[in-house]
Amino acid sequence: MSVSRKTISILLAFFAIYVIWGSTYLLNKIAVSELPPFKIAAIRFITASGIIFLIAKFLKQDISISVKQIKNTAIAGFLFLTFGNGVVVWALKFVDSGFAALEISAQPLVVLILMRIIQKKKISTMSYIGVVLGFIGIYLLVSQKQLISQENQIVGIIMIFICMISWAYGSIFVGKADLPKNSFVNTAYQMLFGGLMLLFLSFCFGENWSLPTSWSTDVQWALVGLVIFGSTIAFTAFNYLLKEVSPEKVATSTYVNPIIALLLGWYVLNEKITLQSVIAATVLLTGVYFINTKRKFKPRSIGR
Template structure:
């Protein structure tokens, strides 16, 4: 009975990191076409952070952390969520959700290169092949005529690249930072403080805030799904899987998320899937497979979005 229950939990958790994380691109795209991007991200993460604090109280998990841990969670929240996610939401106004997911799937490549440049870590032979394939895949993805021809698409693409740099640097930062030992508490502080930072960013850019009561039904549902499933359920599932199965199996979400995002964007938003995009995705994801060796998995999988 226990083993059967465990298997069911593992299957549900994989569904969460495969489908739910893959769908967040579509949900953000739907919402950002109507709402201001930083306001949208701020509402999502502030609400999710508050929910996590409430759940922690119910589960009798202490929320007390040191001043140093608070500062580090704020910095991690900025790297991962305020800039790393908030600016992606902004970029989704100008690029397709499937394209954004494909570009972000190259995240392990960026982390590996930063580890080499900032920490002098040697890149393993298999990972070198992965880097080469990844660069070729990214080039094929972004060199398509319909992207180069649109100035706004290029801007969105470049900003997503900077978001990836922010995520990669954040991954290296949290690997050495003093953070709350309970991942639930750690996530709660990161999300809540990032939500506040995003609110400040929204005000600085002069965004117009609106009441959730004034949002359309599809945007209200998108926000609910982003908060409950995209932020809380999927992240909890991710951390559960890191303990229940091997990191290599958890890493398969890297390959599935962009495919889910591409299909959902095509089905619900009529986003175009070109032959070159499919070819680029195949090469890029093959490169990510080579990069995801056991030596680089630990840092990537622990701090992945």
């Protein structure tokens, strides 16, 4: 049985948001150790938008956009990138990259709750079980004394959770909004507007700017990876998937992202992986599985 081109595209897009995005926590952690957070995000997304626009023109794609689409891409750019990503980068100044990825793995739970509140979507019994497990996993994760005792750790944890709400709402908004049909064009405009808003925030907060030649080699390579892989490839894949599959399925990238982030943070940055974090990850990801499974929960009859 032959596999359609669309199926292959969807599989490759899932690979991008699963694996590539898992590595961006490490790259952002490396970059934020030397550069201001909003500066990093602004450079990343404005540069990536320019690359994607060039690719779209090379492929002879129509990059025209209506006034309504400008408004919608700006809203999406703010929800996903200006707030949803920019503040996470800021939080990485205080939170380990693996820990941040684990916390964000609860995103499907947030998406489900928002879809219930906004779209009145019914929640299945399996999903209710997933929500309970998700909250237990989050509690186990953030209740570790050695983490809470660190300076500004709690602030970082809270801000990441707020970013999850922004990203989850953005996923629902994009699924229904009038946006450019071409994934390249849609992504480019979101990154352009999101990046410009991050640039504005960078100047508002008085962040110091410097030439790339003054950065360390590790930071230079981290920014290259964030621009080309994390933004140009993975975010384009993300927007493509939001138009092809449901928001809950797209959110399943959180199965793989934290595992990759944990391993890279441990291997490259010597971040600690505690037993409680492993248990929390197991419970949390099990909850995510229950939230996204389509199986019906049917109690067995006695004696059957």
